[in-house]
Amino acid sequence: MKPLIFLCVLSIAKTGGSIDTRDSQSDEKQKEFINNGVVNTFAGLPVAGTVKTEPKLETLLEISDTNRYITLAFLNVSWFDGIEKYKEDEHERSKYGMGRVMDVEGRLVYVTDSENETDHSACNSSLRDSFGRSLSLYHNMPWIALIKRGGCDFEKKILHVYSYRAVGAIIFNNNSGSELNYMKITNKELLEGNITSVFTPMYKGNQLVEIIKNHGEHNPVKLSIKQGMRFDKKSSLNHRSSVLFVTISFIIVMVISMLWLIVYYYQRFRYLQTKENEQKMDTNKAKEALRKIPTKTIKTLSKEIESDCCAVCIEAYRLNDVLRCLPCKHEFHRNCIDPWLLQNYTCPLCKCRVLKQYGFVVSRSNESGPSTNA
Numbered sequence: 382m383k384p385l386i387f388l389c390v391l392s393i394a395k396t397g398g399s400i401d402t403r404d405s406q407s408d409e410k411q412k413e414f415i416n417n418g419v420v421n422t423f424a425g426l427p428v429a430g431t432v433k434t435e436p437k438l439e440t441l442l443e444i445s446d447t448n449r450y451i452t453l454a455f456l457n458v459s460w461f462d463g464i465e466k467y468k469e470d471e472h473e474r475s476k477y478g479m480g481r482v483m484d485v486e487g488r489l490v491y492v493t494d495s496e497n498e499t500d501h502s503a504c505n506s507s508l509r510d511s512f513g514r515s516l517s518l519y520h521n522m523p524w525i526a527l528i529k530r531g532g533c534d535f536e537k538k539i540l541h542v543y544s545y546r547a548v549g550a551i552i553f554n555n556n557s558g559s560e561l562n563y564m565k566i567t568n569k570e571l572l573e574g575n576i577t578s579v580f581t582p583m584y585k586g587n588q589l590v591e592i593i594k595n596h597g598e599h600n601p602v603k604l605s606i607k608q609g610m611r612f613d614k615k616s617s618l619n620h621r622s623s624v625l626f627v628t629i630s631f632i633i634v635m636v637i638s639m640l641w642l643i644v645y646y647y648q649r650f651r652y653l654q655t656k657e658n659e660q661k662m663d664t665n666k667a668k669e670a671l672r673k674i675p676t677k678t679i680k681t682l683s684k685e686i687e688s689d690c691c692a693v694c695i696e697a698y699r700l701n702d703v704l705r706c707l708p709c710k711h712e713f714h715r716n717c718i719d720p721w722l723l724q725n726y727t728c729p730l731c732k733c734r735v736l737k738q739y740g741f742v743v744s745r746s747n748e749s750g751p752s753t754n755a
């Protein structure tokens with residue numbers, strides 16, 4: 382029974398938070414890539430890049446209530462390897478940070494420190510691409526920065542690539558853990574600016590790095606960030622508290638049932654113990670009464686004996702046999718009738734209540750008691 386209960390609790394606890402699925406992956410695969418960026422302006426700042434979709438209502442909600450929603454992202458990549466190749470996420474693997482949630486696409490660039498070609502953390506403001514070229518190459522096209530986690534905070538990295546007019550920033554984890562942080566961004570320029578940022582696992586980042594390394598020097602590796610599932614943390618919290626309520630109620634009911642069972646079995650044990658004690662006392666009292674019943678030893682096989690044989694063992698009486706003489710005038714071998722009387726209290730022939738006549742009274746709980754051996 383117990384493992385079953387455990388499974389029940391587990392399955393209740395496992396039902397996930399509420400998920401709002403929107404903007405799931407469209408089937409339309411973008412073969413035509415937009416190479417000419419459109420210069421937009423935001424808050425008086427010229428910002429390069431093509432934003433594929435306008436920011437949605439939820440995006441604004443996300444800015445004003447940053448802690449409520451978590452949005453996941455698809456990363457789809459295409460490159461040229463003699464033929465056009467395309468690789469898309471089947472499921473969302475990445476997570477938008479604070480700031481704008483929107484679909485963007487652009488040339489993927491693995492940013493590198495100008496002074497250290499092995500540093501891809503974008504913690505230094507002076508950056509190049511992974512082939513040592515100036516980032517000004519990409520000023521006239523939408524481009525997305527690929528950045529490795531570590532060295533400084535998320536915001537600093539994103540600010541640096543934003544200053545080079547990136548439309549998106551993908552930061553990949555520097556450890557293989559599956560947990561993805563919710564990237565904290567407080568800078569107003571980033572929160573409202575024309576850049577979106579996502580955090581992705583290490584393996585995903587390494588895949589992208591490989592593609593750029595092998596195919597990205599002369600042909601553009603193109604990447605699109607697409608909005609996926611959206612979690613409402615608040616309702617997920619409500620859901621969690623209702624799961625907690627159900628679990629606690631269940632545990633309370635279980636505890637009450639267990640207590641009831643314990644009380645029931647304790648009482649039953651007490652009852653049986655009392656009954657056993659009374660039976661012992663009855664046996665002792667019966668033995669006492671038995672001792673008062675007269676006996677006689679057969680000296681001569683004469684008429685002083687009621688019958689020729691004992692009705693219990695059906696053996697004929699012989700000289701020196703000891704008989705028990707019951708008040709109903711029935712006689713038996715003492716060794717034959719005594720065990721019977723201790724069990725049944727009555728004469729086996731006439732049912733006379735022999736022991737009662739010698740002051741023996743049966744306990745209340747044994748009244749219906751021991752007379753089944755007849």
Ligand SMILES: [Zn+2]
Pocket residue numbers: 691692693694695696713714717
């Ligand atoms: Zn006998």
Ligand SMILES: [Zn+2]
Pocket residue numbers: 707709710711728729730731732733
């Ligand atoms: Zn009798």
